[in-house]
Amino acid sequence: MFEPVQLNLPPYPFRIKHDAGVHYIFDDIRKKYLVLTPEEWVRQHFVQFMIAQKGYPKSLIRLEGGLKLNTLQKRTDIVAFNSKGEKVLMIECKAPSIPITQKVFDQIARYNIVHRIPLLAVSNGLCHYYCKVDFERKSYQFLEALPEYLKDL
16 A cells, blocks of 8 residues: 655645545546555646646646557556647656656657657656657757746647
8 A cells, every 4th residue: 555755746735535445546637536556646746736836727637648659558647738739748657666767758758759749747756857849850958847837838
């Protein structure tokens, strides 16, 4: 059973319940309780950080969306859209015990072959990395922080 740990993200007043020795956390986006795993703990914190600190509209965030990569079915953790319905940000979340390595960057880069999203982030709740992709120049640039949401992001 996962016991929540302190993350390098602001604390939020999550609704957590316990049933038969299992912790559940209420997902405000999907409007249901989910099993509280270490990765879900990070995902829920990051979503609240996006909404409360960076101004991303809750209605423009999708969690655990499916994608097909070659013949494999995969899931993106968090995708945010702009007001035109275009994907503007994809975030890959890992458990706090999982270090952010090249393998994690490779994973989100593979997902982005399908999505072609200009802003990427990876986080284990303790370390966060952000980068802006320039598809024209086939390059990327690391950013110091997650950009604020803008209507035309």
